Amino acid sequence: MRRALDALYACAAFVAAASLVTIALLVLAQVGLRALGSQLPSADDFAGFALVATTIVGLAPAYRRNAHIRVGLLIERFPLGYPVRRALERGVTAVSALLVGWAAWHTIRFVHESYVYNEINQGLVAVKLWYPQSLMAFGLLVFFVALLDDLVTDLAGGTQSHLAAHAGDAMPVEK
Template sequence: MRTALSILYRAAEILGAVALALIAVLIVTQVASRLFGRMVPGADELAGYCMAASFFLMLGPALRRGAHIRVGVLVERLRGGARRAMELLCLAFATALSGYFAWYWLRMTSDSYEFGDLSQGVLPIPLWMPQATMAAGLVVLVVALVDDLLAVLQGRPASYQNAQMQSEG
């Protein structure tokens, strides 16, 4: 199971990086085409979709690496059972909230697909495509949160705590 989860997190990370690279390609192509008096139709729109895809796909891997901005002022002052209880409470709340967003984003993506919604920009892009990358990122985040919640329930540190200990040590 750990191998499958590692592959999932790595795949989301790679896809997020590919989306970032596509932004760079679109920008360079747009700049180069302007030198020749041309334009790439919809480049701004596509770059925006790639930015959203990159952001959402990187949510789960960033959590696992301890790269999320966390407000640990209270949690870091607690010790023992109180700290564990607060970590569990925070992880449970984050899992529930992220699960709620993922569920409704998946529903919206499904509706966009069923209704054939198209973007309003220069290129008529089916909206379910960029929405699906965002939904996938939210699902990976929920999986990562559940993974950490189960770890803390079993008495192990969360992934972001392991990452923090490794960076400090």
Template sequence: MLTRALDLFYRAAGALAGVFLVAIAVVVTAQIVARLMGRIVPSADEFGGFCLAATSFLGLAYAFRDGSHIRVTLLVHHTKGWLRQGLTILALAIATAITSIFAWHTAKMALQSFTRNEVTAGLVPLPLWLPQLAMAVGVVLFALAVFEDLVRALLGRDPVFASGEHDPRGTENPAADTH
């Protein structure tokens, strides 16, 4: 049940990442049209960068769950059983530690920007915590997704990300033979 609830958050963040990707196209198009008319869109580059950060970070958890992240699996794909399960657990434990630290500091940064009333340095002053919030939410969801797969692996179940991967040996799910 918790997996389904979290999956809704991951999908919503993935959809929001898509919205920000479209926003990048809108900002770039607006800037092109404005330049053709001898004008500029104030802070267009800055807003495009904020949208890029939002789409990148908000898409992390969704892409991880889908098995779309690039992973180096040369060693894991040549192992079976308990060794494969152990390597998966080790990788997920390290990833959980790294993403958790990153999530903590990113959320702390956004909160500090909010409490200090910091604004962006561009032509259009925007509260700095707004673009940082998208980063923080994305990294927190990513850390949750990695932690959830770690718990699944510790319980002897296949990580969710593995369902989207292809094993070079031809099996659809490389984690399927971990038991």
């Protein structure tokens, strides 16, 4: 199971990175084409789609590597290993999982509606909106799985991924 989850997180990281590279390539193409008196149709639309994919699909990998910006005003008042801190970490992870799960559910419904109603973007290049929206749903779903993964790991006596990354511990790998 650990290998499958790690592969899922690696896939999300790859998609987020590829989306970021897409933005860079679109910007370079636009600069080059404008110098030649031309332009790439709907480049801003595609860059916007890629920006959303980079941001949302990158949530789970960033979270697991402790690269998220966390507001730890209350939690950081307690030392690591202290029972109150552990309870707060569990509570925050559980509430986060509920909120992200709720957002993922409604995003999936939103994508389904776009598919059913065949919604098309308003740019020069017609794109069915459920294509880029699917990346947003995928990213939220993977983030939800990552939060559940950490919650289950914590309840089983392990260390949440972002705490292990913060401490510099090696993530245990199931063989």
